[in-house]
Amino acid sequence: MDIVKNPQVDWLKFKWIFISVSVVLVLFGGGALLTSGLNLGIDFTGGTLVYVKFKDTPQIDTIRTTLNRAGLNGQEVVRFDEESKNEVQIRMAHSKTDDSLDLSRESEQISLALREEYNREHLSNEKLDLNNVSRIELSTKLRNLDPEKLIDSLSASELSLHYDEVANKIVDYRNQNSGMIHNFSELDGLELSTTVSHVISEETYLGNFVVISVESVGPKVGEELRTRARAAIFFSLIGMLIYIALRFSWIDGFAAIVALFHDVFITIGIFSLVEVEISLTVVAALLTLVGYSINDTIVVFDRMRENKRLMRRSDLYTIINKSINQTLNRTIMTSGMTFVAVFSLYLLGGQVLQGFSLALVIGIIVGTYSSVAIASPIVFWWQNYRTKKSV
C-alpha cells in the first residue's frame, strides 16, 4: 500500500514559503523565550519538590496558608495529575543560597506543617499513621503488642517473621492502592485475624495525606546540571555535524545541523509558550531528538547521492525534488510509526514522563518537516551559490 502514489511534488518550489514558516516559528519561539522564559524544573534551579496525595480533595489555598503559617514562603502549589487522584505538587525554592543548608529539613518541614493541619487530632497521641508507616515499624509495633498472643507458642524469630508477614500484607496493599488506605474496612479483604484488626484500628490512625515522593536538589547541583545540559546539547549537535560531514559532505553537514538546531529551538519555544516544565528528562528527550531527527535528513541525502550518480544529466533542482519524492513514503511511514509510539506514551505514560513525551511528539513533527523544508533548500542554495561563483 502506498500512502502517496508516485509523488511528483516540486518541493523546492515552496522553499521560500518553507523558510518563511520556519522563520515565523523560530521568531515565535524566541519571543516566547524572551517573554515567559523557560519553566525550569528543580533539576536546574535547585529547590524542593514534594508530591502529596490527599484523602479528600485538597484545597490549594488551604495548603498555601498552612505552609505560609509555618514560615515556608515562596512555594508553588499545583494540582497534579487527574482531579480524582487528589494529588498535589508543592514546589519550594531554597530560602538561602548558602550551600551548607540542610536539604532534608525542607521536606520535613513541609510534612510537619501539613501534619499539623490535616492530622491535627492525632498530633499528640502515640498512634502510628497507617498511611505513612514503614513495614519495619508496623511489624515492630505488632510484635511488641502481640495481639495474637503468640509469644508463648513461637520462638522470637518465628514471632518476628509472623508479624513481618502481617505488616507486609498491609503495606503491600497500601502501595498497590496508590499509597493510601481510606478506611479500615478496606483491610477486611486481607484476611487478618480479628485480634490484629482490632489492634490496628485501635493503635493506628489513617493519616489524611501521604507524601508520595520528594525531590531536593541543592543549588550547586542545579547549576552543574544546567551547565552539563547545555554542553550535552551543544556537543551532540557538533557530533552530528562531524558525522554527516564525514559520511556525506560539509555542506550536507551544515544543512543538517541548521535543521536540527531549528527543531530543538522550536521545541523549546513551544515548551516556553505552554509553560511546560523543563526537567532533566526533557533535556534527555531533546538529545534523543537530535539523534533521531537526523535520520530523515540522512535518508534524503543518501538518495540524493545515489541519484547524482544515476541522473548525471539532470540538474540539482530535479535531483533534490526526485530524492524527496522517492523517500516520501518511507518518511511518512517511519515518522508515523514513531509518532504513534511516542503519542501512546504521551497519553498513557503518566505525569512523570509527560514533558519527555511531549518533547518527542513535537520534535518528530517538526523534525520531519525540517528535513524537507530546511535541509534540502540549504543544500540547493549552496550548490547554486557555488556554481554561480565558478561561472
Add this chain to the structure above:
Amino acid sequence: MALMKRNLKYRLIFILAVVAGSVFLFYPPSQKINLGLDLRGGVHLVLQVATTDAVRAEANQVRDRVEADLRENGIVFSRTRVSDDFQVEILGLLQDQEEDWENYLTQYSANWTVRSRFREGEIDSVLSMNAAYRKVLIDQTVRQVRETISRRVDQYGVAEPTIVVYGSGDVKDQIIVELPGIEDAPRVINLIKSVALLELKITHPTQGGPYTSREAAIQSFNGALPPDFEVLKYQDTSETGGEEAYMVVRKAASITGQHLKNARRAEDAFSGRSEIEFFLNAEGVALFSRATEQNVGNRLAIVLDGKIRSAPNISEKITTESARITGTFSAVEAEDLALVLRSGALPAKITMLENRTIGPSLGQDSIDRGVRASWVAVILVVIGMLIAYRVSGMNAVACLLLNLTILTAVLAYFRATLTLPGIAGIILTIGMAVDANILIFERIKEELRVGKTVRSAVDAGFSRVFLTIIDTNLTTLVAALFLFQFGTGPIRGFAVTLAVGLIANIFTAVFVSKTLFGLILQKSNIEKLSI
C-alpha cells in the same frame, strides 16, 4: 545474492537459538530485571563530605601534640595556634633551642612542610600540610564516612544498598547512597546524617554551671576561660528553670565513642521513658574508672554532637562497663541513636546535595502506566505495519518482537537497571525498530515498480539500503552515547535501553529480515509479493 537453502536453514537455527537464549535469560522477568529506584521506590542521595573538618581535626591534633611535648620538656614558647587555612603555628621559641627544635620537627617532615622565621631572638615556625598528605587524609576520611554510612544502613536493614564514593574532577569527596524499597526516608536520612560523636567530659570542679548564657559562663571566670575548658550547650533546661543552659567542661574528653563496645535502647524501670544504654570496652572501662575516681563530686557531661545531653553527678568511682544517656527520647529516637552509636561516629560532617525519594506506590504506578503504554504502542505499530505492507508486514512484526526480546534479555544479563525513562526508551525503540524494515520495504516496492523480478527486487532492496540503515541507527546511537555521558541514574537507564535497542535493531533488520524474506522466496516461482 539470494539466500541458498542450506544457508537459510543455518540462519533460521541461529535465530531460534537467539530467541531461546534470550527468553532463558530474562524469564521470569520479575526476578531477572533490575528495577531502578524510580520504579521500585527508594531513596537516592548525593552527600557532600566536609573534608575540611578532617583536615582541621588533624591540624588540631598536631598542634595539641606539639604543645604537650613542648610543655613536657619544659621548652619555652609564646603560643600555638591553628590558622584558618589549617596551618599549625608555633610562636616564640627561643633561638638557642634552634637545633633541638629542628630535630624535633623532623618527625613531621614527611607530611608537613616547615617554615621557620627568626626575629629578635625568637623562632616562629609554621607547619603546612603537604598536598599529597592532605589528599591522603581526604581520601581516608571519605572512605571512613562511606564505611560508617554502610554500617548504619546495614544495621537498619536495607536490602541491596548502594553506597559509593563519587566526585566530579579529581576530588572525590561526595558519596552517592541508593537505598531501594525504603518507606520511611526521613528517618533513614537522619540516621545517615547524624555525626554521633559521643564524648564524656568532666565539668569544671567549682564553676561548672549550669549558666543561662554563654556570656554568663565566661563572666564567672572574669572574662577569660582557662585554656583547657570550653562552654557547651546543655539540653536539660530543668536546672535553669526552662531557660537556655550552658556548662563549662574540660575540652579533652575522658571517654569518646571509640571506647564504646555496644549501645542499645533501654527503658527506665519507673518512668518507662526510653534511654540509651551504652557499654564500654576494656580500655574505656579503665579510663572511665580513673576519671570518675579522680573527680568524685564533679559532674560527668555526656556530650553528643557537641551538646550536653545530661550531666549526672559522680558520687563514686565507677567500675561498671555500662552507663545510660537519659533525656526526652521517643522509642524510635532512642533506637536510632543506639544504632548510630553502635556504628561509630562520622569523622566529618555531611551535607545533602541531592535527595530523590520515590515512594513505593508511585513506583508501582509508574510501572503500570509504562507497561500499558508499551503494549498500546506495540499493538498500534503492528497494526500500522500490517495495513501498510500486508503480509510482508508480518516480517516487520517478527523483527520488532525479536528486537524487544533481545533487548529484555541483554538488560537482564548485564543486570542493567530499568528506569522509567528506560521504559520510554523501549517505546521509542518500538517506533524506530520498524524504520529499518520500512526502508527495505519501500526500496523493494520501488524495484518492483521498475519491473524487476521479485527475487532481484528483494536483493536490491537489502543491498541498497544496508548503509542507510547503519547510518540512521549509528547517529541515534551517538546521541545515546552523549546521553549516557551527560545523564545520571534514570537518564542513563534510558540511554542504555535506547542503545541496546538500536544495536538489536541493526541485527534484526539486516540478518533476520533477510532470512524471513529468504523463507518467503523459497517458493521457486513466486511472482507476486504481498507488500
